[in-house]
Amino acid sequence: MTTTQPTDLAVLIGRFQPFHHGHAALLAKALQSAPKVVVILGSAFHARNPKNPFNWQERAAMIANTLSEADRQRVSYIPLRDYYDDKRWASAVLKEVGKQVPAAARIALVGHFKDASSHYLRHFPQWELIEIGSQGDIDATNIRQVLFEAEDMAISLDVVAAAIPLAVRHYLKAWSLLPCYRELVREYAMLKEHKASWSGTPYPPIFSTVDAVVKTAGHVLLIKRKNHPGLGLWALPGGFVEPRERLLQAAIRELEEETTLGVLSNTLPDALVGVEVFDHPDRSLRGRTITHAHFFDLKHEQLPEVEAGDDAASASWVPVHELAGMEELFFDDHFHILNHFLHLTKD
Known part of the structure; x- marks a missing residue:
């Protein structure tokens, strides 16, 4: 269901690994829809890996860097661990968001049904859904692939420049100087080689x-x-x-x-x-x-x-x-x- 009614709080849920223009469009809609916005940062408290290279504090900083000072004051961040259990995860989201507003508050969930991974948007029927359409062919998986495969970070950032806000581009350039980046590049290469070893099988192995x-x-x-x-x-x-x-x-x-x-x-x-x-x-x-x-x-x-x-x-x-x-x-x-x-x- 899509709402046009005023809301007290807008919720945006994602991993934002990294934050790109598609995410930015969702956040802009959330800011337009309510005076306060809560961003749920998924896969928090997880060790770094090529799928989750940025910790939740880095992602919060990445997002905040794209906002005006006035909008920064309206946005708060909630880190949420993976539970590998939809019911427990949804319950944790409801509990954390419930701490932000009175019980009678009107809450909207802002989202985009990208693919099967967007099924989480169906877990909150008590909230009103504000759905926005596709913002083009932008995919965080492809962005991470470019970041981990190119030998020169400057070239990588040029390749993905059209998909990420300028502030995020600057953030990634500085982040790539951290020791963890080189380790993630090595791990990405190892995982790619591992998957290539069974790519010729009729079905992906279990x-x-x-x-x-x-x-x-x-x-x-x-x-x-x-x-x-x-x-x-x-x-x-x-x-x-x-x-x-x-x-x-x-x-x-x-x-x-x-x-x-x-x-x-x-x-x-x-x-x-x-x-x-x-x-x-x-x-x-x-x-x-x-x-x-x-x-x-x-x-x-x-x-x-x-x-x-x-x-x-x-x-x-x-x-x-x-x-x-x-x-x-x-x-x-x-x-x-x-x-x-x-x-x-x-x-």
């Missing part, structure tokens, strides 16, 4: 993996990744299932290979508390990857010895109470897997 959540004495066993993707990020011990393995067997094998956990492997099945499937289509940039996460509670009073092996840079016991503050340091959705089993966040 990868089957396992992960191990091992808890004891108030700690969880984690590794730091030694290679791209996710170089240097915290992760759960895990990996791909081999052709002749059962899932539990694969989880125990990966756990032993990556951490050399000082526990007899034949005792681990008795420590298994539960298994959950994590299958969101966007949980991994390597392709469609479905993992079975195995939760082991050793119930030891002392921490067993661990040592990094295989493709892990390190293996460590991390206190559970520290995990909530480490969200932006985790690979893929591994923080969310931990949150599922250990209830780390308030929501």
